Amino acid sequence: MADEASRPLLDEGPRPPSTRRSSTSIGKASHHADQGHHPYELSSESTPLLVHRDDDLLAYGGTDPRRQSSELPRDPSPDRSLKKRQRGIRWPIFCILITLSAVVAILIFAFIAPAAVKEYAKEATVFRPTNVSIESATADGLRARVQGDVILDAQRIEKKPVRNIGRFVTWIAREVETGQSEVDLYLPEYGNVQVGTVLLPSIKVNIQNGHVNHVDFLADLIADNIEGIRSVAVDWLDGRLKHLTVKGTATVQLKSGLLTLGQQMLTDTMTFKDGDFPALPAVDITNLNVHDAEGPGKQGAMAVDASVVAQIDSPFTLSIPPLGFEILVPNCSPGDPYIMVAGVTTEEFPVIPGQKTSVDVSGIIRGLSDDLTRTCPGEKSSPLDFLVKSYIHGLGTTVYVRGAKVPSLGTPDWVVDILKSVTVPLSFTGHALDNLVRNFTMSDVHFTLPDPFAEPDSPESQPTVSALVKVLIGLPKELGLQLDVPRVRATADVYYSGSKLGALDLSKWQPANSTLLDDVDGSPALYVDFDINKAPLYVTDEDVLTDVLQALIFQGRTVKLEVAANVDAEVSTGLGTFAVREIPAEGEVVVKPPYGGSLEQLNPQIESMELGATTASSLLVKTRVNVTNPSPYSASVPLIDLQLLFNDSIVAHIIAKDIAVVPGVNDGISVDLLWSPLTLDGPAGVIAGRELLSQYISGHNTTVTIKTHEGSIPALPKLGKALSKLGLEVQIPHVPVPRAPGSGNDPDNDSGFIQGATMHLWSSTAEFTLSSPFPNTTIGITSVNAQAYYEESEEVGTIDYRIPFSVPPGISVTPRLPVDLNLGGIGYDALKKALGGTLDLDAVAKVGVQIQHYRDTVSYHGKGITARVKL
Numbered sequence: 001m002a003d004e005a006s007r008p009l010l011d012e013g014p015r016p017p018s019t020r021r022s023s024t025s026i027g028k029a030s031h032h033a034d035q036g037h038h039p040y041e042l043s044s045e046s047t048p049l050l051v052h053r054d055d056d057l058l059a060y061g062g063t064d065p066r067r068q069s070s071e072l073p074r075d076p077s078p079d080r081s082l083k084k085r086q087r088g089i090r091w092p093i094f095c096i097l098i099t100l101s102a103v104v105a106i107l108i109f110a111f112i113a114p115a116a117v118k119e120y121a122k123e124a125t126v127f128r129p130t131n132v133s134i135e136s137a138t139a140d141g142l143r144a145r146v147q148g149d150v151i152l153d154a155q156r157i158e159k160k161p162v163r164n165i166g167r168f169v170t171w172i173a174r175e176v177e178t179g180q181s182e183v184d185l186y187l188p189e190y191g192n193v194q195v196g197t198v199l200l201p202s203i204k205v206n207i208q209n210g211h212v213n214h215v216d217f218l219a220d221l222i223a224d225n226i227e228g229i230r231s232v233a234v235d236w237l238d239g240r241l242k243h244l245t246v247k248g249t250a251t252v253q254l255k256s257g258l259l260t261l262g263q264q265m266l267t268d269t270m271t272f273k274d275g276d277f278p279a280l281p282a283v284d285i286t287n288l289n290v291h292d293a294e295g296p297g298k299q300g301a302m303a304v305d306a307s308v309v310a311q312i313d314s315p316f317t318l319s320i321p322p323l324g325f326e327i328l329v330p331n332c333s334p335g336d337p338y339i340m341v342a343g344v345t346t347e348e349f350p351v352i353p354g355q356k357t358s359v360d361v362s363g364i365i366r367g368l369s370d371d372l373t374r375t376c377p378g379e380k381s382s383p384l385d386f387l388v389k390s391y392i393h394g395l396g397t398t399v400y401v402r403g404a405k406v407p408s409l410g411t412p413d414w415v416v417d418i419l420k421s422v423t424v425p426l427s428f429t430g431h432a433l434d435n436l437v438r439n440f441t442m443s444d445v446h447f448t449l450p451d452p453f454a455e456p457d458s459p460e461s462q463p464t465v466s467a468l469v470k471v472l473i474g475l476p477k478e479l480g481l482q483l484d485v486p487r488v489r490a491t492a493d494v495y496y497s498g499s500k501l502g503a504l505d506l507s508k509w510q511p512a513n514s515t516l517l518d519d520v521d522g523s524p525a526l527y528v529d530f531d532i533n534k535a536p537l538y539v540t541d542e543d544v545l546t547d548v549l550q551a552l553i554f555q556g557r558t559v560k561l562e563v564a565a566n567v568d569a570e571v572s573t574g575l576g577t578f579a580v581r582e583i584p585a586e587g588e589v590v591v592k593p594p595y596g597g598s599l600e601q602l603n604p605q606i607e608s609m610e611l612g613a614t615t616a617s618s619l620l621v622k623t624r625v626n627v628t629n630p631s632p633y634s635a636s637v638p639l640i641d642l643q644l645l646f647n648d649s650i651v652a653h654i655i656a657k658d659i660a661v662v663p664g665v666n667d668g669i670s671v672d673l674l675w676s677p678l679t680l681d682g683p684a685g686v687i688a689g690r691e692l693l694s695q696y697i698s699g700h701n702t703t704v705t706i707k708t709h710e711g712s713i714p715a716l717p718k719l720g721k722a723l724s725k726l727g728l729e730v731q732i733p734h735v736p737v738p739r740a741p742g743s744g745n746d747p748d749n750d751s752g753f754i755q756g757a758t759m760h761l762w763s764s765t766a767e768f769t770l771s772s773p774f775p776n777t778t779i780g781i782t783s784v785n786a787q788a789y790y791e792e793s794e795e796v797g798t799i800d801y802r803i804p805f806s807v808p809p810g811i812s813v814t815p816r817l818p819v820d821l822n823l824g825g826i827g828y829d830a831l832k833k834a835l836g837g838t839l840d841l842d843a844v845a846k847v848g849v850q851i852q853h854y855r856d857t858v859s860y861h862g863k864g865i866t867a868r869v870k871l
Helices: 002-006 023-035 046-061 065-071 080-088 090-111 113-124 160-173 226-237 383-392 413-419 542-554 677-697 717-723 826-833
Strands: 125-137 141-152 175-178 181-187 193-200 203-206 213-223 243-256 259-273 283-292 302-310 318-320 323-329 339-346 349-351 357-365 396-403 423-429 437-448 464-474 484-496 499-518 524-539 559-573 576-591 605-614 619-629 634-646 649-661 664-675 703-707 728-731 754-760 765-772 779-790 794-801 805-807 810-813 838-851 854-870
Touching: 113 125, 113 160, 125 318, 193 226, 203 213, 226 413, 226 423, 323 383, 323 413, 349 357, 383 396, 383 576, 396 413, 464 576, 484 524, 484 542, 484 576, 499 542, 499 559, 542 559, 542 717, 605 664, 634 677, 649 677, 677 854, 754 838, 779 826, 779 854, 794 826
Parallel strands: 437 576, 437 634, 754 854
Antiparallel strands: 125 141, 141 213, 175 203, 175 243, 181 193, 181 243, 193 213, 243 259, 283 302, 302 357, 318 349, 323 339, 323 396, 339 357, 396 423, 437 464, 464 524, 484 499, 484 559, 499 524, 559 576, 605 619, 619 664, 634 649, 634 703, 649 664, 703 728, 754 765, 765 810, 779 794, 779 805, 779 838, 838 854
8 A cells, every 4th residue: 555655546657747636537537437548457455445435335235245245256257457446446436525525514503503603502592590699780781690500401402403413513513612792682572672791601512412611700790871760760660561572692602612603683573571570578577676867967857777688589699789868758748759858888798599678777857848847738647757757657658769879889870870760669567556645644634514505516515625645655665765745635535445535636636745754664755744735525426425324423332434536746856846646646545423423522512592583483593512523533514404304204404504512512602493393294293293392391301313414515516415314313402591590500400491499278279480591581481281280290280271371581480370289199299298388399391481482381280399388
């Protein structure tokens, strides 16, 4: 072969000037050698080489080579040498064919296969990120670290031709290296605006099927169009972003080994659907501390330190640089601009996928704007009131966060530009301030009945309450401010046993005093005391009031009233003075029985009596009453009208006007008694009235019932009607009467109309000493029908006298009344024995009485009347 290799392959003679031949000339030369004579012979070693190669080619084509080669020794054909020469030149032809095939393959893969290869690469490539993190924020973007595995999986290709071509090409290329490249990111749905550029480093990967490539590289993302990013962010925050398409284009320089494959233009799009977008995180404030700011330039400012925890749905790790924000709250109307209340800053903090993010926030509130504290049109509250109310009730509260320009933090300008152009709603749940009012007491309570001439349902038509209110308010431990409460007002609902009694209207501002102190458990508290002056009490359920009065007055029990109030407080802090409205306050008011549980403590006494106008069946008695109020409560009564009942019949009205009752002894209370049994209850009333008068003038301890009625409080007819279910039983106080000389200190004589009697045996007459309770009125006696008894049952005599006589005011003596003595009775013997002395007698009489126009007949039962016996 060495000799053969040293010789020219196709020519024995001298070489032509050019020894290079194209594939065409070589093909032509091979064709000519097959048809003509050859002036040379191939070496003996060429034959087996060609035969061996030919065998391989035939085997590859499917023809059995053994049969032909086995027949060669048996063929004595004279053309044998020619066939050898023909086979001898096939191997360079094969080399030429291989070269042509390589050229054709290159042409195919350069012009036809790239589409299949690209499809293969696109569908077979799998990238499994193991860690994606934002390393830092740069001056014009972000630097991200990407770690993951790149695999080409041919099984993902459904088209068999594409899969086979792709596997073949990637098997040949083995490795591909990209040069440094840039990927431009576009948003086709937003005017195809370019929003950013990603700078990628050179990356080398093995592209053989199934090979796992571990990649770890840094990529820089440059924000190109802040407005485009802002538009996407706004649509996402407003809930309008249902899907988002991102198109990326890149010009990549490819190289495989030493072979440079040139630049490739790559374009791909990715569509994100609604479920791919992260939700706004729920925020939980785990720590909150509000205190007066300290330091130069912070006088009068309020500092807020908070710890916020949120579950941020981020697919990769982030390192958030220090940021500055403006905190805004909603205005009165949704269309009004938000109100800025504070500026806050955060330190650098990490965001780790699957873990809650904790952020420490520091803020300064330098003042409260008028927009924040001004009452909204048509409302009673300001935006600040709505915010405070939501928080202290434990409701969902929404504030808004917007980026602020804070150069001192070193935040990149592009981050500031994005943040300050996007407003993010931040929802969190407030902390209900339970047991805010820890103690609620009312002292020096004064009740005032309504003006009888007031318009119905007006404040003047309601009973009012005046009192000194003392409140101990527990403050949140997070609040470290120096504050004062100069004024308060409230609307309080009053409950008894779970049922609403009414509402106490404290809508007028009341001056208050407040003191910061420590409660018994060491927590901060604010002690506030203030006077309420004639606050209307709107009774909404008369039945509940009936139950309260029944427990207090008739059962003598202590009553506990629950008070649920919405308090408006005028708060004075370093920021200024502003009102915080509708703060919930709950307390308990303990009301003791007004008479200490016993009606005897009232100890009513009639100081004087005076007769007023009269008719044939009615009379008006004006009295002055002394009563003891054992309760700590006082009351003012412009007008009250009560009914007086005896034996379940209405016999009179008790009317009081313009009276004031204070704790302790009350003297000279004017009370009018309008006696009119016939008009009020007909014949039954007349009978009950006579019985009542008979018992009263006889000196008995007489009990009557006092009730309200629909007209008891003219401005509150429903209340009077409801209270009429209750009846107050009281003992009628004895009427004070002048004493006759010599009557002594006998308490029975103090209240008797008959102070004494004188019996004249010789003339069988008797005269009586009477005491009239009316200081300016003469009483007329129209008839006397009486019986006198000794030792209760022995009749002494009878009187039947029909001649009228007068009883003037004070002490007077009646004319001598004829007595029909029972001369045979034991009583007469007792009279004779008592001649010149005294004898105690009992008397039963029916007496006709006329007081001006009023006429009636009453019964008198007298016991132990001391009668002087004369001849």
